[in-house]
Amino acid sequence: MCGIIGYTGPLEASKILLEGLSGLEYRGYDSAGIALCMEDSQIRVVKKAGKVKNLEEYCRQQISGTAHSGIGHTRWATHGGVTDTNAHPHRAGKVVLIHNGIIENYHALTEKFHLEDKLLSQTDSEVAAQVLNCLYEGDPLAAIHKLIDLLDGSYSFCIMFEDQPGAVYAIRNVSPLVAASTPSGSLIASDLTALIPYSRQYFVVPEQHIVKLTPYKIHVYHLDDTYTKAYPEIMTVNWNMDAAMKNGFPHFMLKEIHEQPDALRNTILPRVNKGIPDFGEDGIPDSIFKECSQIQIIACGTAMYAGMVARAIMQPLLRIPVTVSIASEFRYEEPLIDEKSLVIIISQSGETIDTLAALRLAHRCGSTVLAVVNVKGSTIARESNYVLYTHAGPEIAVASTKAYSVQLAALYMICCRMALVRGKYTREQACSFLADLLDVIPAMETMIAQKEMIRDVASHIISSPDAFFIGRGLDYAFSLEGALKLKEISYIHSEAYAAGELKHGTIALISDQVPVIAIATQEHVYSKTISNIREVKARGAFVILLVKENAVVDDNLADIRIRIPDVDDHFTVFPIAAALQLIAYYASLGKHLDVDQPRNLAKSVTVE
Numbered sequence: 100m101c102g103i104i105g106y107t108g109p110l111e112a113s114k115i116l117l118e119g120l121s122g123l124e125y126r127g128y129d130s131a132g133i134a135l136c137m138e139d140s141q142i143r144v145v146k147k148a149g150k151v152k153n154l155e156e157y158c159r160q161q162i163s164g165t166a167h168s169g170i171g172h173t174r175w176a177t178h179g180g181v182t183d184t185n186a187h188p189h190r191a192g193k194v195v196l197i198h199n200g201i202i203e204n205y206h207a208l209t210e211k212f213h214l215e216d217k218l219l220s221q222t223d224s225e226v227a228a229q230v231l232n233c234l235y236e237g238d239p240l241a242a243i244h245k246l247i248d249l250l251d252g253s254y255s256f257c258i259m260f261e262d263q264p265g266a267v268y269a270i271r272n273v274s275p276l277v278a279a280s281t282p283s284g285s286l287i288a289s290d291l292t293a294l295i296p297y298s299r300q301y302f303v304v305p306e307q308h309i310v311k312l313t314p315y316k317i318h319v320y321h322l323d324d325t326y327t328k329a330y331p332e333i334m335t336v337n338w339n340m341d342a343a344m345k346n347g348f349p350h351f352m353l354k355e356i357h358e359q360p361d362a363l364r365n366t367i368l369p370r371v372n373k374g375i376p377d378f379g380e381d382g383i384p385d386s387i388f389k390e391c392s393q394i395q396i397i398a399c400g401t402a403m404y405a406g407m408v409a410r411a412i413m414q415p416l417l418r419i420p421v422t423v424s425i426a427s428e429f430r431y432e433e434p435l436i437d438e439k440s441l442v443i444i445i446s447q448s449g450e451t452i453d454t455l456a457a458l459r460l461a462h463r464c465g466s467t468v469l470a471v472v473n474v475k476g477s478t479i480a481r482e483s484n485y486v487l488y489t490h491a492g493p494e495i496a497v498a499s500t501k502a503y504s505v506q507l508a509a510l511y512m513i514c515c516r517m518a519l520v521r522g523k524y525t526r527e528q529a530c531s532f533l534a535d536l537l538d539v540i541p542a543m544e545t546m547i548a549q550k551e552m553i554r555d556v557a558s559h560i561i562s563s564p565d566a567f568f569i570g571r572g573l574d575y576a577f578s579l580e581g582a583l584k585l586k587e588i589s590y591i592h593s594e595a596y597a598a599g600e601l602k603h604g605t606i607a608l609i610s611d612q613v614p615v616i617a618i619a620t621q622e623h624v625y626s627k628t629i630s631n632i633r634e635v636k637a638r639g640a641f642v643i644l645l646v647k648e649n650a651v652v653d654d655n656l657a658d659i660r661i662r663i664p665d666v667d668d669h670f671t672v673f674p675i676a677a678a679l680q681l682i683a684y685y686a687s688l689g690k691h692l693d694v695d696q697p698r699n700l701a702k703s704v705t706v707e
């Protein structure tokens with residue numbers, strides 16, 4: 100997703116902007132650009148399709164002189180191809196603007212302001228710049244206010260006006276922005292990775308408020324007639340810059356796979372009280388668990404697959420309906436939730452726009468919303484009734500790994516607490532459940548330690564165009580995430596299937612040496628899964644079998660066997676997740692792909 104950074108202060112702006120854009124690369128992008136307010140107050144715009152490194156080289160060639168304020172942008176294309184012209188910043192008269200989000204009524208605005216012959220790019224963002232320029236009569240606050248009144252859609256803008264040297268303006272609606280006033284100057288950015296080198300104190304830019312950055316002070320204004328001042332809460336970053344660096348690992352993804360045991364400790368242990376889960380410190384009352392008549396889990400991507408695993412654990416134990424919905428679908432389903440429903444929102448970034456929209460719909464239905472979020476102070480966290488923060492630290496790789504594991508841990512603890520308060524678990528059973536959960540940490544460490552074996556396993560599939568993941572029950576829920584991991588970073592077309600469903604059509608795709616990653620860790624359906632594996636083996640599949648270490652397996656059943664440390668069936672997802680993450684990682688590496696920033700993907704999807 101687009102990255103935004105703005106700066107004004109005593110330092111050289113181009114250096115700060117380019118370094119900031121490098122820190123935002125992980126969000127996913129295809130072009131980059133900066134605008135600088137030069138000493139003669141002229142604004143220079145330099146932008147290029149391609150990586151930030153291309154832009155840095157181009158800046159070295161094109162820019163001479165100094166600048167102490169500017170804005171920078173990495174673009175994840177929504178409207179128009181990947182070209183220099185479509186890159187941001189966009190200039191229109193005295194206005195220079197960068198944008199993250201989607202202006203939904205940009206066609207109507209193009210007609211209303213007769214912009215057809217003025218537009219150089221194919222982007223909605225340039226339309227916003229052109230409209231703002233039409234509205235600008237020397238008062239930035241008034242012009243921005245008029246612009247916002249005309250827009251439909253999501254946006255975070257950073258804006259410079261050529262006759263307002265040294266000032267950077269910003270405003271957001273849904274798309275995230277954080278800001279910090281520091282001894283090095285004032286900064287604003289899409290997320291903390293660009294601010295952390297300068298400050299650990301920051302504030303979240305409130306929606307629909309105009310921000311004005313001056314070198315040593317940031318002003319925040321309500322969008323009212325007199326632009327009264329606002330004073331957002333100052334927050335402190337809960338992680339350090341090292342956490343956002345590779346620290347010797349070749350890729351963020353491999354580092355984050357290795358961080359999972361610590362991430363699980365940091366998420367679970369602070370919430371263990373006398374052997375059972377306790378959310379008192381999180382401000383989450385038992386009443387929301389005790390009184391709800393159903394649970395609705397809503398998320399996207401990996402977070403949604405974590406929800407699928409949670410459902411498989413929760414529903415049989417709690418004996419109430421537990422539904423998992425894709426956020427982008429939920430919004431249009433006219434959902435059957437009400438004030439008796441507990442809605443659990445799962446999001447690593449806390450900024451996924453589809454998930455945020457579903458959260459807002461849940462509020463309109465009168466439901467209680469509990470969010471499981473990794474980024475402190477994120478929009479989803481702030482708009483939920485209750486938040487259970489995971490403590491994985493920043494997840495930089497686009498492919499979610501440690502966030503998935505800690506989401507599961509949080510959901511398992513919620514399940515355990517609910518079972519206890521609803522009388523489905525005795526205290527002893529809750530203690531035993533939590534002990535099993537803590538046992539997954541050494542199990543993950545054991546699995547991760549076998550990464551070279553798994554690297555060899557991955558070498559068998561890197562030339563395959565397709566791969567299938569199969570399992571039954573919880574193993575099927577695990578396989579969904581395994582398929583996503585493999586396809587999103589190795590570009591191998593991977594699909595997960597309920598093992599029993601394969602023969603109802605899809606088995607037609609199984610032929611000689613087609614890789615099938617089969618997961619068989621659930622005792623109660625083990626023999627059935629083995630039968631399904633025999634069915635694909637009989638058709639020539641190359642079978643990679645994940646089974647518990649003490650499982651009895653015929654020698655001729657699988658081509659490769661990965662032994663999973665022996666944990667309770669309900670908890671095998673954790674070592675399995677590590678194994679499947681490593682298979683995906685080494686498959687991508689073996690194909691010499693960009694593991695941390697796969698093509699077309701963004702870390703936080705803040706457009707619909």
Ligand code: AGP
Pocket residue numbers: 399400401402445446447448449450451454497498499500584587702703704
């Ligand atoms: C998974 O590896 C991807 N990063 C993606 O599916 C992600 O899980 C999804 O976009 C949801 O993001 P969120 O958890 O930040 O809301």
